[in-house]
Structure formats: C-alpha cells, structure tokens
Amino acid sequence: MATKKSVGDLKEADLKGKKVFVRVDLNVPLDDNFNITDDTRIRATVPTIKYLMGYGAKVILTSHLGRPKGVTPKYSLKPLVPRLSELLGVEVKMANDCIGEEVEKIVAEIPEGCVLLLENVRAHASTEGVAKYLKPSVAGFLMQKELDYLVGAVGNPKRPFAAIVGGSKVSSKIGVIESLLEKVDILLLGGGMMFTFYKAQGHSVGSSLVEEDKLNLATSLLEKSKSKGVSLLLPLDVVVADKFAADANSKVVSASCIPDGWMGLDIGPDSIKTFSEALDTTKTIIWNGPMGVFEFEKFAAGTEAIAKKLADLGGKGVTTIIGGGDSVAAVEKAGLADKMSHISTGGGASLELLEGKSLPGVLALNDA
Numbered sequence: 178m179a180t181k182k183s184v185g186d187l188k189e190a191d192l193k194g195k196k197v198f199v200r201v202d203l204n205v206p207l208d209d210n211f212n213i214t215d216d217t218r219i220r221a222t223v224p225t226i227k228y229l230m231g232y233g234a235k236v237i238l239t240s241h242l243g244r245p246k247g248v249t250p251k252y253s254l255k256p257l258v259p260r261l262s263e264l265l266g267v268e269v270k271m272a273n274d275c276i277g278e279e280v281e282k283i284v285a286e287i288p289e290g291c292v293l294l295l296e297n298v299r300a301h302a303s304t305e306g307v308a309k310y311l312k313p314s315v316a317g318f319l320m321q322k323e324l325d326y327l328v329g330a331v332g333n334p335k336r337p338f339a340a341i342v343g344g345s346k347v348s349s350k351i352g353v354i355e356s357l358l359e360k361v362d363i364l365l366l367g368g369g370m371m372f373t374f375y376k377a378q379g380h381s382v383g384s385s386l387v388e389e390d391k392l393n394l395a396t397s398l399l400e401k402s403k404s405k406g407v408s409l410l411l412p413l414d415v416v417v418a419d420k421f422a423a424d425a426n427s428k429v430v431s432a433s434c435i436p437d438g439w440m441g442l443d444i445g446p447d448s449i450k451t452f453s454e455a456l457d458t459t460k461t462i463i464w465n466g467p468m469g470v471f472e473f474e475k476f477a478a479g480t481e482a483i484a485k486k487l488a489d490l491g492g493k494g495v496t497t498i499i500g501g502g503d504s505v506a507a508v509e510k511a512g513l514a515d516k517m518s519h520i521s522t523g524g525g526a527s528l529e530l531l532e533g534k535s536l537p538g539v540l541a542l543n544d545a
Contacts, residue, residue, distance in 0.1 A: 192232035203240040211256040225317035233289040326519040335460035343368030344466030352532035367468035383435035414445030423473040443469025444479035465500040488516035501527035
C-alpha cells in the first residue's frame with residue numbers, strides 16, 4: 178500500500194482560514210445518564226485537532242455514534258462536547274445537524290482556530306465519500322500511526338516476528354491467521370478457537386467450544402504452518418470448568434485429554450510458561466484476541482499473563498502491537514495500555530488491515 182499523506186505534511190499556507198473536515202471516532206461508551214465512561218477515543222483525536230487549530234484552520238468535526246436511523250437523543254454527540262472542550266482548551270461549538278443551511282451558516286461564522294462538532298453522521302460518506310470531493314485528503318496522526326504499525330510493522334517487521342491470536346472462533350480469524358502465516362516466524366494460538374485445533378488433531382475436548390465445520394480448515398492451517406517453517410504453538414494445558422460461569426468449579430488438565438462434561442475456558446500455567454519463553458526470543462509481537470474468558474476473574478490468568486509479558490518485553494525494546502478486538506479491553510483492564518507500542522483503535526478495520534485487505538477510506542487518501 179502506497180504511503181499516504183498525513184496531517185503533518187500540511188502547514189500554515191495549507192490551513193490558515195481554511196475549513197478542515199476531520200472525521201473523528203467519538204464512539205465512546207456512555208452510561209444511562211449520558212456520562213462518558215471511557216474517553217480514550219476522544220483523547221486520541223486531540224493531537225490532530227490541536228495541530229489544525231494551531232495553524233488557524235476552522236476545524237469541523239464529523240463522527241458517528243451507534244447506528245441511528247435519523248437523529249435520536251440516544252446517539253447524539255452532545256454529551257461529548259464538555260469533555261472535548263476541556264481536552265482542547267477551547268469551547269467546542271455544536272451544530273444540531275450534519276447538513277443543511279443552518280450548518281452552512283454556522284460554518285461560515287466560526288473564527289479561525291475554532292472547533293465545530295456536527296451532529297452524528299451514519300454513513301461511509303464521512304470516510305470514503307468525502308475524500309473524493311476534498312483535496313487534499315490526508316490521514317490524521319492516529320490513522321497515520323495505525324497505518325505505520327499495522328501496515329508498516331507487519332509488512333516489514335523486526336524479526337523474529339510473533340503473532341498471538343486468540344478469541345472464541347476460528348471462523349472469525351481465518352483471514353488473519355492465513356495472512357500472518359505468510360509473515361510471522363512464530364504463531365501462538367489460544368482462546369476458544371484452540372479446541373477446534375485440538376479436535377482436528379484427534380484430542381478429546383470434553384464440552385469445549387468446537388466449530389465442527391472448521392476441522393479440515395484447522396488441519397490445513399497446521400500443515401501450512403509446517404510447510405512455511407512457522408513455529409505454531411498450541412497451549413499444552415487448559416483450565417477447564419464444569420459450566421460456563423464465573424463461579425464454576427475449575428481444574429488444570431492436559432490439553433490432549435479434557436474430561437467429558439468439562440469445558441476449557443483458559444490456557445494453563447505450562448502454556449503461559451512456554452508462550453512466554455517463545456515470546457522472549459522475539460523483536461515484534463502482534464496480539465489479537467484473548468487467551469480465555471477473561472471477563473470471569475477465574476479464567477483471566479492466561480490473558481493477563483500475556484498482557485504482562487508484552488508490557489515487560491516492550492520495556493526491553495520489543496515492538497508490541499495490540500491489533501484490536503478484546504485484547505485492547507484486556508490490556509486496558511490490566512492497566513498496561515501505556516506500556517504497549519501501539520494499541521489499535523480500529524476494531525474490525527484493524528483486522529482487515531492485518532489480513533492485508535485495502536480499506537476504501539484509506540485508499541481514498543492522497544498518496545504522499
């Protein structure tokens with residue numbers, strides 16, 4: 178993918194007095210009283226907005242929240258205005274719509290260096306569509322970092338390069354695993370998907386989650402890793418439970434013989450040890466998907482251990498990339514987010530970048 182122009186390429190001549198549309202991701206969680214419970218995404222937009230304000234641009238923000246049909250109060254961006262204003266150190270103005278005469282009038286009246294937030298838009302128009310009509314179209318600092326890491330580090334990694342892929346289903350990660358098998362030296366697999374691989378190898382998996390229709394695929398991925406010379410590690414031991422619940426009875430068993438009536442909900446202590454030792458040899462690590470059901474404290478040890486290991490290795494100069502999904506939540510829950518080289522905020526889009534797909538919103542940007 179060609180390198181794209183970034184906001185850092187724009188200077189005063191490009192920006193002073195100009196109307197600059199910024200597509201931001203303000204999709205933050207709100208409680209029932211419309212209070213923000215996690216402002217990570219708002220904070221992530223601040224460097225780009227401040228940069229534009231500093232060069233005297235009229236900054237017009239567009240974002241979507243949820244998937245509304247029409248403008249509903251539940252999906253209004255209004256509750257975000259106070260926090261955004263506080264972080265930017267200016268009073269952010271808010272328009273009640275995202276198109277129309279009233280909006281045009283407000284846009285015309287805002288002074289240089291000011292910020293206007295348009296009401297919720299729900300359409301790709303705000304990523305790909307707008308880029309077709311506006312020149313230049315550039316990546317903000319957050320997107321630039323995302324592309325540098327997810328495309329750059331993965332495309333041209335410092336080796337040895339390891340990927341850790343977890344999560345409950347193989348089916349949702351097929352593209353990622355296949356793409357990573359072309360690039361990595363070591364692939365660690367955990368989470369619910371591991372039982373499909375165990376069963377494909379003829380192991381007994383008790384009542385663990387298995388995708389019966391993906392057994393052949395699992396076998397072919399195992400064979401592909403051998404032919405590519407990728408060291409593929411599956412967990413050696415598993416924490417099993419007698420039911421899917423936070424208070425289930427649990428014990429550690431060998432991965433190859435999970436007893437009937439028991440289900441695997443986390444990787445065991447031996448697996449944590451072998452995974453950690455494998456990661457000790459690496460220079461770049463990308464992690465997507467938890468090792469177990471980390472929402473239940475009893476089955477969070479594997480995921481937390483991986484988060485701690487990555488934090489530790491990051492401190493020693495290893496590039497650690499959290500590639501979206503639940504692993505982001507796990508790292509934040511462990512309080513280790515600031516110890517990672519890059520945490521992808523792109524959700525499903527980051528997975529598509531990892532799969533080597535081109536995203537329309539990225540392709541629409543001007544090449545550097």
